Amino acid sequence: MSRSNVDSTACFGIRMQSLELRRMLNVPAVPDLELLLPLAYLCRMDLETRIAEIRKRIETACARAGRAPDSVLLLAVTKNHAPEIVNQAAQLGLTLFGENKVQEAKAKIPLCSGRLHWHMIGHLQTNKVRDAVALFEMIQSVDSFHLAEEINRRADAAGKSMPVLLQVNAVGEASKFGYAPEKLLADLPALNALPRIEIHGLMTIPPYTTNPEKVRPVFRMMRELKKKVEELLGAPLPHLSMGMSGDFEVAIEEGATIVRVGTALFGPRSKKPA
Helix, strand or coil: CCHHHCCHHHCCCCHHHHHHHHHHHCCCCCHHHHHHHHHHHHHHHHHHHHHHHHHHHHHHHHHHHCCCHHHCEEEEECCCCCHHHHHHHHHCCCCEEEECCHHHHHHHHHHCCCCCEEEECCCCCHHHHHHHHHHCCEEEEECCHHHHHHHHHHHHHHCCCEEEEEEECCCCCCCCCCECHHHHHHHHHHHHHCCCEEEEEEEECCCCCCCHHHHHHHHHHHHHHHHHHHHHHCCCCCEEECCCCCCHHHHHHCCCCEEEECHHHHCCCCCCCC
16 A cells, blocks of 8 residues: 555545555454554554655755755644644654644644644734733744734743744735835834844745745745845844745745745644634
């Protein structure tokens, strides 16, 4: 049985895969084992295969761009995925994870391995900043000076500095949060003056498309914007977070240092109960 043919969305419902694996492992026909042992095994093997495939694609994209593979961090997006899935991914070597909502992260992170690194990657409301500062090592979604001020205030109260990325709405989509590029440049001196904020780079979410080449100009623009920000700050910035499951290879070719991958690793997100 080919591991690559095992779809993660079917891990919990395909009896024939369970029967085949039971035969392969010489497990007697015990109903509980027939259902439970193969399910866990198949899901782990499927995730292991997906992680290996993503890492290989990252390496290949880096080779095309003349970059070292370790210049790109793989951030696993775990929105709507259970702590058990996170821990399984951690056992398979992933260490960097991202959550979109503070409330979900607050419930999930304590149930996961303590050696993992967590980034906030979704829109952050000011009334959630205190928890975000406590939970995350980096906030990638700073989209206004008002939000940055609140992060600075909460970080100061916690006695820590907060690494952040400045989120850019590169093409002005009404459905997305983020700085307009010109507004970001205008706010940059004030942002940089906040004593508890550490600006580590930029982040963007490009327009959705099934053809990743169509968003290459967006990624290229972000690379150029990062250069402008570095010139204004007089210092290099380590990170450019861009590229997701459908376009991360193009993002790497255009300079991404963090790619945020969810569906390509874990399959479609499970629906939360109403």
